[in-house]
Amino acid sequence: MEWIGPLIGFAVLGLLAALVFYVIATLYIRISKLFTRKHRPTPTPVAKSNATPLKRPSKSNTRQGAAFRWVPFGESVSVANAEIAGGGFYLGDHTRPHSPAVPLVDPALRVDFKQQEWSAELGYWPEYERLTPRQRGTLLAYLNSKRESTQVAIGYVFLYYYGLERRIFVDAFHDESLAGELPQLVAEVQRLHRVYGPLNHSFKQYSGRIATIGPLLYDSPVPLQPYDSFPWDMSEEMAATLGQAVKAGRGLTAEEAMLWASTLTNASKGKAYSKVLPEIRALFEARYREQYPAGLGVPLPKTKLKFDVMLSAPGYRSAEFATDLPDVRRVSAPLKPVVAMLEGV
Known part of the structure; x- marks a missing residue:
C-alpha cells in the first residue's frame, strides 16, 4: 500500500497544473478580444443612392400595411443596389401575410443582373419570390425600361400587370382618396393591351376588359x-x-x-x-x-x-x-x- 501516497500526490499536482493552464488561457482570450476591438479598421461607407430604398418594418410593427407599399408612377427605388425608375409596382416583404395576396418586388431577395433570361417561360401565375435570381434581374430590367419590348416573355408582363390590376380593383376600388390614380392606371393597362394583346391571347382577354370598361371607374365616356x-x-x-x-x-x-x-x-x-x-x-x-x-x-x-x-x-x-x-x-x-x-x- 506504500504506492498509494505517491499516486495521490501526482493527482493533486495534475489538477493544479490544469487549473493554472485554464486561468492563463482565459486571460489570453480576453486580452486578444480587447486588442482586436480597439484596432479594428473602420468600414468604408457605402455611397447613398438617389433612389428611395425600402426599409423593412420592425418586428414590433404588426400592421399589415407596413409590410409593403405602392411605388407611384415616376418614383425610383433601390433594389439590389440598382435604381429602378418608373414606379407602378408594389415593393415589400413577401414573407409577411397579405390578404389578398400582393404581387410585389421583395428587395431582400437575391438578384442577378448579369445573366438575364428575357425569353424564359415563367409558368402559370408567376410570383417574384419564386423566380430565379436571373429572372428577377430580368423583371427589374424590364421595369426599368419603357416596358414595351416585344421580346420579353409574357410572364414578366403579367407580373407587372398583376400590380396594376390590384391597385385598380383592391386599393383604389375601396379607397376613394386614390380615385385620382385611376386615369393613369387605366391608361397604362390600355397601353399594355395595345402592345401585348396581339401577341398573347390570355393577356388580350384579361387586359381588354379593363382597357375597355376601365374609364367607367372614373366616369369617363366609353366610345x-x-x-x-x-x-x-x-x-x-x-x-x-x-x-x-x-x-x-x-x-x-x-x-x-x-x-x-x-x-x-x-x-x-x-x-x-x-x-x-x-x-x-x-x-x-x-x-x-x-x-x-x-x-x-x-x-x-x-x-x-x-x-x-x-x-x-x-x-x-x-x-x-x-x-x-x-x-x-x-x-x-x-x-x-x-x-x-x-x-x-
Whole structure:
C-alpha cells in the first residue's frame, strides 16, 4: 500500500497544473478580444443612392400595411443596389401575410443582373419570390425600361400587370382618396393591351376588359367600338355606351340606334347583311334621320349596369362594380320601330 501516497500526490499536482493552464488561457482570450476591438479598421461607407430604398418594418410593427407599399408612377427605388425608375409596382416583404395576396418586388431577395433570361417561360401565375435570381434581374430590367419590348416573355408582363390590376380593383376600388390614380392606371393597362394583346391571347382577354370598361371607374365616356359586322348580342361595352346616351337624355345617333336594333333581331345575323354593311348603314341612316331628326329618345330604366371583371393575378377571382349608368340590355319596347326599320332596309 506504500504506492498509494505517491499516486495521490501526482493527482493533486495534475489538477493544479490544469487549473493554472485554464486561468492563463482565459486571460489570453480576453486580452486578444480587447486588442482586436480597439484596432479594428473602420468600414468604408457605402455611397447613398438617389433612389428611395425600402426599409423593412420592425418586428414590433404588426400592421399589415407596413409590410409593403405602392411605388407611384415616376418614383425610383433601390433594389439590389440598382435604381429602378418608373414606379407602378408594389415593393415589400413577401414573407409577411397579405390578404389578398400582393404581387410585389421583395428587395431582400437575391438578384442577378448579369445573366438575364428575357425569353424564359415563367409558368402559370408567376410570383417574384419564386423566380430565379436571373429572372428577377430580368423583371427589374424590364421595369426599368419603357416596358414595351416585344421580346420579353409574357410572364414578366403579367407580373407587372398583376400590380396594376390590384391597385385598380383592391386599393383604389375601396379607397376613394386614390380615385385620382385611376386615369393613369387605366391608361397604362390600355397601353399594355395595345402592345401585348396581339401577341398573347390570355393577356388580350384579361387586359381588354379593363382597357375597355376601365374609364367607367372614373366616369369617363366609353366610345362606341368600331365593328365590321352586326353584333349577335349587346356586349357590356356597348351597353355602357348606350347607357351613357340614355342617362344623358339625348336621342340616339343613327349608328347607336342601328347597333341596338341589330341585337334585337335575327335578320341582321346573316352573312348577307355583313357583306353589304356599308350600303345598309347608308340606307338606314337616311331613313332614321328623316324619321327621328333629334334621335330616338329612350326612357331611363331603373336597373343599374354592373360589371364582373375576371382578375388574372393568383389569389384573385373576380371583381364586381356597379356603375351609375342604366342597364339597357333588357330594354326592347322603345326600339321596335327602329328594329322594323332595320329589317326593312
